[in-house]
Amino acid sequence: MKTKIGLLYGGKSAEHQVSMQTALAVTKALDFEKFEIHPIYITEAGEWVKGPQLTGPAENVKMLEFSRQGEQSATALAPALFQAESAEKGQALDVIFPLLHGPNGEDGTVQGMLELLNLPYVGNGVLASAAGMDKVIMKNIFAQAGLDQVRYTWFIRSEWEKDMEQAYSKVEAELGYPCFVKPANLGSSVGISKATNRNELEAAFNEAFQFDRKIIVEQGVTAREIEIGVLGNDEPECSVAGEIVPKKDFYDYKAKYEDGDTALIIPADITEAEYKTLKDQAVEAYKALDCSGLARADFFLTSEGKLLINEVNTMPGFTPFSMFPLLWKHTGVEYPQLIERLVNLAIERHNEKRKIKYTF
Incomplete structure (x- = not known):
């Protein structure tokens, strides 16, 4: 019997198109x-629409x-969204595969809904998704875990609007130039700018605050960008490491998804010793966030050989240019196998949760 998968993609997010490209790539990889594939599309306006079962x-x-x-329209919590046309009446899909990026998808909101519906789903749970989406919270957790990282500070929009000069001066005093300004709750390099002077810093703040009420500013470092894939639940495994060498000043949205x-x-x-440290720190970060299913851990490797964790992406993309599936391919796990393992991990985690007692 075929496993009935609900592909959940699109979303009310600045990363809607990234999600669409990911969904397209996944349909081409599925066996x-x-x-049995059932698409569930979230429009840019936030409307949920169940499409017909895919035959290829x-x-x-x-x-x-x-x-x-x-009458075919549906709200997010309509039970019909998560039922298979080919199944017996009222039978839910076996597993949901969220392919959502950014807020309202990768941040724990959809994961929470699926938890309430008691449905197995691929990827990270509510806590890891929410903490992994908020770069400030994530870095605070890494600091608590004792992981080395670049210096950083953060601001909320109202605080910045009250005293912009103080905000800029704080960045210059604590971090200096160059620095990177990012929306705290957005991925895929949307809204990120590099600042090398005050004018660029002001422009970077204005850009980042268009996408979030909270931003993070990180100290710029001269380092190589090394990434590693993590796969698993309680006993995560790591892929080979990969390096990103941007032709531009940094790995921006266009370089990732368009050209x-x-x-x-x-x-x-990298050396064997560096790879071992990379794996150990990636797993430590994975467990610190209480991740499950999958994640991509991103690091900086300085010229002195020091590894600094940058972030953990709890829903890495699956586009043709994406690092995560490429890392696993070079590790010996082909795309269709990767999808199948993720589905199995989702069901495994769901079965584990069913052992929890809710009455006493």
Whole structure:
């Protein structure tokens, strides 16, 4: 019997198009002999629409976009969204595969809804998703775990608006230039700017605050960007390491998702000792956030050989340019195998939760 998967993608987020590209790539990787695929599309306006069961890979993102039509429309919590047309009446899908990036998808909100519906789902739970989405909270957790990282500070919009001069002066005094200004709750390099002077810093603050009420500012370091994939629940495994060598000043949104204007070196040219430290710190960060299913851990490797954790991405992309599936491919796990392992890990975690007692 085929496993019935609900692909959940799109979303009311600045990363809507990233999610669409991810969903397209995943449909091309899924084994339709093993899985029954049911698309659940969230429009940019936040409307949830269940599309017809897929009989094969989608050819383009347009094939994955659906519109609400009269009585066929559904709200997020409508039970029909999570039922398979081919199944017996009232039977839920076996597992939900969220392919959502950014707020309202990768931040624990959808995960919380799926928990309330008691449905197995691929990837991280509520806590890891929420903490991993908020860069400030994530870095605070890493600090508590004793992981080395670059210096950072953060601001909320109202605080900045009251005294912009104080905010800029704090950055200059504590971090200096260059520095990177980022929305705290957004991924995929959206809204990120590099600042090398006061004018650029002011512009960077204005840019980042367009996408979030809270921003983080990180000290710039001269280092190589090394990434590693983590897969598993209570006993996570690591992939080979990969290195990102941007042709631009840094690995921005366009380089990641549009023009592939960057070099991905897999495996990264690092020593065995550096790789062991990388794996140990990646697993430590994974467990500190209470991750499950998958994550990509990103590090800086300085010229002195020091590893600094940058972030953990709890829902790495699956586009053709994405590092996560490439890392596992070079580790010996092909794309279809990776999808299957993630589905199995989701079911494993759900079965583990069923052992919990809720009455006494």
